[in-house]
Amino acid sequence: MSEFEKLKIVTRYELLKQFRRKRFYGALVITVLAVVLTIGLYQGLDLPKRMGVPQNIIDQHGTELFAIFVTSMGSLAILGAVFFAGDAIASEFEHKTGYILFPNPVKRTTLVVGKYLACFIATAAILGVAYLISAGALLVFYRQVPVGILGSLAIALALACFAIGMAFAFSSVLKGGMGATIATLLAYMVIFPIVSSSLAYAGYNPWFMPDRAGDAMASTYGVSYENAFGGMMGGGPVMSGMAQASQNPTLSFFVLLTYAVVLFGISIRLTKRREMI
């Protein structure tokens, strides 16, 4: 039997495991609530006006502004990814299931790739539901769905690839799944923003940082970020890096994929060398 056949088997059963876990449905509920809340608050509070978005931008790009808000799925991509990926490798060692799985005629690389694919599919399912609700809301309120939503979804998926890769890298080296989950969340929510802010204060545009993926998603709708939201950013020389927030979404997409490939490669290498002590 080829390794590809084994990969299909591993992915299928890993996916079954993901769909049997309560955390999948927990992530789904959180996602639906978050999207519905965002839509409700945007419409109920008339957010663009309150945020000081110029009226001409609202008139011209009302649909896109709404789309930017309701498809800002960066956090959801991260949340989904760490929910599913944090313990994917570490738990085989922590809970000793590796004693059953590893002594089989299958390469560890195949096992890690299968686990990765299953985590990605589970995360993509969550993101897919979020984008479907958003697209539905766009149709209801604006009678159209901007094509940029596809670009936004692509970047959200690339961010998920990156986050799963990072969670796998932590999961392949740390003892427990919880540690890998927390480490991934801390990296994304604390470490990367510190680096991004520092770069921005120093006058550099931190577009390549993973925590700026949300801006890349927003930029797929073709609305100038500076024009629409410039009033929120303070501007001035110390924030010049932050003020240049509009990003090239294609470039961001490929940068995120590059990060994902590198981190995934690291996790494969670490898992292959890890011993069941």
Next chain:
Amino acid sequence: MKETIVIDGLSKYYNGFLALDKLSLKVRENEDVALLGPNGAGKSTTLKLLCGLLYPSSGSMYINGVNVVEERERAISEVGVMLETPEFYPFLTPDETLGYLGRLRGMHGREMERRIREMIKLVGLEKWSKVRIEKFSRGMKQRLALAQALLHDPQILILDEPSLGLDPRGMVEFREIIKKAKKKKTILFASHLLTEAAKICNKVAIIDHGKLRFYDDMSRLKKKYRSLERAYLKLTEGAI
């Protein structure tokens, strides 16, 4: 008879601690060998090395002539393994678990289904085959571990404390299953239970502090030391 398992000068360090010290051992086809020794003697380390779960510090291992370090997947393709206290994915049922492992071992279709039913019946889990493993006791997991080890009818069985957690009835049933299976299999069986080992295996290897102290037929050992218990106590003197 050909040598099924060959361990040659195998050493293993854990962060500077020598767990296995140039161990050499040969197991011939259809032999059943009990690996005995006190806690920390190196029994589990030896079995984990053979399954490719650990990397040796030095030395080499071969299963059916295939180097375990260089070609792990090929080397263990004819091996059924039951190590330590087995744990399974709690969200899967025994049927699903055996289906997963069977497919990874190249089984499929009706033949695999028939074999799964056979193994489930053999270990007495018929009523539990569609229940998620999260509800299982330790003894039930032990039974399932034995089922997965025998599932693909492997030529070699590597068992580490396989009757741990079983009730007395389970131990007797387990012993009978192994006795039946061993007629056409090579067995390497690590245990603390001397009586259990004596009932199942014809050969015995006693290791202590990572070194092989004795390796011969059970009958010769009993002749030399009068009983397995006396031999064990004599050969592992001062352990721990």
